[in-house]
Amino acid sequence: MSYTCPSCKSENIQKSTMTHVSGISKTKGVGIGVGMSGGPLGGLGAGIGVGKATNQTMLSQMTTAPKISSPIVHALTTWILLLIASILFFFAIGIGIAVVLDSTNMGEIPVSIVRVLFGLSVIIVIVFSFWGAYKAYRKHDLKNKETMTAYDEQYICLRCGNVFRITQP
Numbered sequence: 001m002s003y004t005c006p007s008c009k010s011e012n013i014q015k016s017t018m019t020h021v022s023g024i025s026k027t028k029g030v031g032i033g034v035g036m037s038g039g040p041l042g043g044l045g046a047g048i049g050v051g052k053a054t055n056q057t058m059l060s061q062m063t064t065a066p067k068i069s070s071p072i073v074h075a076l077t078t079w080i081l082l083l084i085a086s087i088l089f090f091f092a093i094g095i096g097i098a099v100v101l102d103s104t105n106m107g108e109i110p111v112s113i114v115r116v117l118f119g120l121s122v123i124i125v126i127v128f129s130f131w132g133a134y135k136a137y138r139k140h141d142l143k144n145k146e147t148m149t150a151y152d153e154q155y156i157c158l159r160c161g162n163v164f165r166i167t168q169p
């Protein structure tokens, strides 16, 4: 079965991934620079720089791969935010309990109970923040896979330049 461009019905189409890679060429260059600076002492400096330049055809630029954001970064950000939020939450509860005890004159809570409550809140904070981070990782990992699949199924018409998607069965 042959695929055609949905816009001009041309069979002269190419996969975006192929077009993109074949249109890139890398060149290396060496440059020498001399610089002068003002000020009371003045100065003259020279430098040699080796640079890489990437030449890309228009067609290649049109079929550039989509930007993928790292799921690790999203997971880490979520983890830190949830950690701060849940610590503040338990901190507020702690202050609330202290204020209530103080106003009702019920006296102090035994140290052993305070320790247990503190330990429990630490466990909840850890479990909650890691669970959130895992959820964030899964969500972005899935999104990235969908984006890459869409790019993998993307074609460009070499006749009219139309970019379209052919979903593989």
Ligand SMILES: [Zn+2]
Pocket (backbone or CB within 6 Å): 005, 006, 007, 008, 009, 010, 157, 158, 159, 160, 161, 162
């Ligand atoms: Zn076309």
